[in-house]
Amino acid sequence: MARSGAALARSTRVNHSLTTRAAGCRVTGENRTLVAEAYTVAFEGVSARMVEVQCAVTPGLPAFSIVGLPDKAVSEARERVRTALSSLSIALPSKRITVNLSPADLPKEGSHFDLAIAMSLLAALEILPRDAVAGAVALGELSLDGTLVPVAGALPAALAAAEGARGLVCPRACGAEAAWVEACQVIGADSLLQLLQHFTGQAPLSPCRAGEVQTPPAHRDLADVKGQERAKRALEIAAAGRHHLMLVGTPGSGKSMLAARLPGLLPPLSPVEALETSMIHSLAGLLDEGGISRARPFRAPHHTASMAAIVGGGRRAAPGEISLAHNGVLFMDEFPEFPRTVLETLRQPVETGEVMVARANAHVTYPCRFMLVAAANPCRCGYLPDAARACARAPGCGEEYLGRISGPLMDRFDLRVEVPPVSMRDLDAPSSGESSLVVADRVAAARARQGARYGAGGRFRTNADVEGRMLEEIAPLDRESRDLIGRAAERMGLSARGYHRVLRVARTIADLDGAEAVERPHVAEALGYRLVSRRED
Incomplete structure (x- = not known):
């Protein structure tokens, strides 16, 4: 009985000691837990x-750990942060430092987490005011x-900060880009020391x-194209209706040569379109010195480009060429030479305007x-229309070569135009065509009618x-x-x-003519720009 009483007394003293120490971790002495939050x-x-970004400094064996599904770049942030603080003569305490990136089930990728950590x-550590951070x-x-190193994505980050009623702290090189979001106050610094002096009021x-x-680059003139x-008329129609x-x-x-002159025919980006395009280019790190361009993008990938390069993907699911060409032009020269898998992946984005x-x-x-x-x-040799120069496999080589483009993909082209060789007479003649201006x-006038x-x-x-009932409303056809x-x-x-695409092209031709209704000549011209392909699907 005496032993039981002694054991009970010892148990009571141990539990009391544990409770006292647990309480002391948060409120007293060197054993308190220090917790602070930042956001990225x-x-x-x-x-x-x-x-x-939650950081806790607790008693225990010295360690620095980052949790919350970080990738390799985020996990290595502890060494960059530790060394950067050491360069400022800030020594980390001999305690356990735990950084939690919440929500913990969201993958964290990239080196831009360094500053928030x-x-x-x-x-x-009570060096910076917690409320300001x-x-x-x-x-x-x-x-x-x-030193603070620039990172991609400052513009989308500023939009997210504005939605959360917060400011943005970033490298000075990213400040001009992020400052386009007027609802967000952007502070740019060259180094962590400058931020310390800023937040402490020094x-x-x-x-x-x-x-x-940015000033749009000088475009090549359409008048340079002879014959x-x-x-050139098809190029104008395509530019007017985004066909x-x-x-x-x-x-x-x-x-x-014709495709290179297409940017000179397109109207500048609207403010909404410029913001949409710039956000994608910001993620890709393509914004030059924070400037936003009103010129429509013109992307011309090589035919050896991979599917991830064209459609998007890779380890971080980065945007591809089709997204970088958003609100602009994607020019694919030597189209049949692209891998078949790459070409087929274009079918859905061309229809929907987005890609997953x-x-x-x-x-x-x-x-x-x-x-x-x-x-x-x-064809493969390129001279199928010229009997004197075509290869011995004509006309089969043409069917085989263009056969790399599937029927469903070919059906998605609104305009299909044959570009014949230019005669020497046309080449020697002086330029007489209309200029790009x-x-x-x-x-621009046709686009304005569509906008209204x-x-x-x-x-x-x-x-x-346009699709569905709206197409029938804007392009009603008379009996003829x-x-x-x-x-x-x-x-x-x-x-x-194909029928609906002919209607859309006819509507654009009518807009170029300034006509309110789609008439028979507009439909006839639209049909003339649709070559009979190998098959319609």
């Missing part, structure tokens, strides 16, 4: 998701001497200013409303986007036009998709 973002496509640690979103990579930093609107009047265009012709006929990059650990959706311009030779004025028709911020922006397109559909074997 994790990127999911073009959107940025808020991430809370460092700021949360400094706040936990928690009121800002931090984005930036740390070098070993404490040397406050001024908010960053938005970068300059090819039919192809997909296929150019088929012999080598040296001017297909690439699905990986084992990520499902990311990127916008990709682009104008596809493809150029191809009629003249054609661009007509294209569909309204700002609506589902449809151009004639190429309906008979014409009916006969052509039977003769050419048009699919339902």
Whole structure:
């Protein structure tokens, strides 16, 4: 009985001691737990998701651990942060430091978590004020001497910070880009030391200013193209309605030359379009000195590009060329030379204007409303129309070569134009065609009519986007036009998709003419730009 009483007394004393020590960890002496929060973002496509960076300094064996599904770059942040603080003569205590990236089930990728981790640690050590640190979103990579290294994604991060009613702290090189978001105060610094002086009131930093609107580059003039009047007209129609265009012709006929002059015909990006495009380019690190361009992107990948490069993907599900060409032009020269798998992946993005990059650990959706311009030779040797120069396998080589383009993909081109060789007489003649400025004025007027028709911020922006009942409303056909397109559909074997694309092109031709209704000549011209392919599907 005495032993039981002694054991009970010892148990009571031990439990009391544990309780006292547990309470002391948070409120007294050297054993207290120090916790602070900072905020940063994790990127999911073009959107940025808020991430809370929680740092706890607790008694225990000295250690520095980062949890919350970090990738290799985030896990290595502890060494960069430790060395950067050491360069500022800030020694970490001999305690256990734990950094939690919340939500813990969201994968964290990239080196831009460095700054938030460092700021949360400094706040936990009571070097930085906790309220100021928690009121800002931090984005930036740390070098070993404490210098802040620019990172991609400052513009989407600023939008996320503005939605959360917070400011943004980032490297100075990223400040001009992020400052385009007027609702967010952006503080840019060159080093961690400058941020320490800013938050402690020793040397406050001024908010960053938005970068300059970049001057569009000088475009090549359409007047330089001699001959090819039919192809130039198709280029104008494609630019006016954002229609997909296929150019088929012999080598040296001017297909690439025509496509290179397309940017000079397109109207500048609207403010909404410029922001959409710049967010994608920000994630790809393509914004130059924070400047936003009003020129529409023109992407021309080589035919050896991989599927991840064209559609998007890789370890971080990065945007591909089709997303980088959002609101602009994707020019694919030597179209049949692209891998078949790459070509087939274009079918869905061309229709929907967005692409989902699905990986084992990520499902990311990127916008990709682009104008596809493809150029191809009629056959492998390239001279199928010329009997004197064609190879011995003609005409079978043409069917085999263009057969690499599937029927469903070919059916998605609104305009298919043959580009014949230019005669020496045309080459010797002086330039007499219209300049790009003249054609661009007509294209801008047609785009303005479409903008007034569909309204700002609506589902449809151009004639190429219209579908369903709306297409029937904007392009009603009279009896003569309906008979014409009916006969052509039977003769050419048009699919339902092909029929609707002819209507969209006819509507664009009417807009270029300034006509309110789609008439028979508009339908006839639209049908003339749709070559009879190997098959309609």
